Amino acid sequence: MSIFGNQCQSCGMPLSKDPQGGGSEANGTKSTKYCSHCYLNGKFSEPDIKVHEMVTKVQNIMCDMKFPKFMAKFFTRKIPKLDRWKAN
Numbered sequence: 429m430s431i432f433g434n435q436c437q438s439c440g441m442p443l444s445k446d447p448q449g450g451g452s453e454a455n456g457t458k459s460t461k462y463c464s465h466c467y468l469n470g471k472f473s474e475p476d477i478k479v480h481e482m483v484t485k486v487q488n489i490m491c492d493m494k495f496p497k498f499m500a501k502f503f504t505r506k507i508p509k510l511d512r513w514k515a516n
C-alpha cells in the first residue's frame with residue numbers, strides 16, 4: 429500500500445494530484461490505474477517510451493516543479509516496479 433494512495437502505474441504520480449483525476453479508457457470511463465498524462469482514450473500517450481526514459485522524464489518534471497533532486501531520485505526509484513514496466 430503506497431503512502432500516496434492510488435498512483436499511476438506508468439509514471440508513479442498520485443492520481444489525486446492529476447487535475448483530470450486519472451486517464452480514460454477507450455469507452456470514456458476513468459482509468460483507476462493510469463494518469464491523464466500517460467493514458468488517454470485507452471492508449472498510452474507515449475507507447476514506445478522505455479522505463480529509463482520515463483524515470484528521466486519524471487525527474488525532469490519534478491525538478492521543474494522545484495522538487496529537490498534527492499526527492500526526484502527517491503520518488504522515481506519505484507517507477508520500474510509499477511505495473512506497466514513489471515512485465516519487462
Ligand SMILES: [Zn+2]
Pocket residue numbers: 436437438439440441462463464465466467
Ligand atoms: Zn502517469
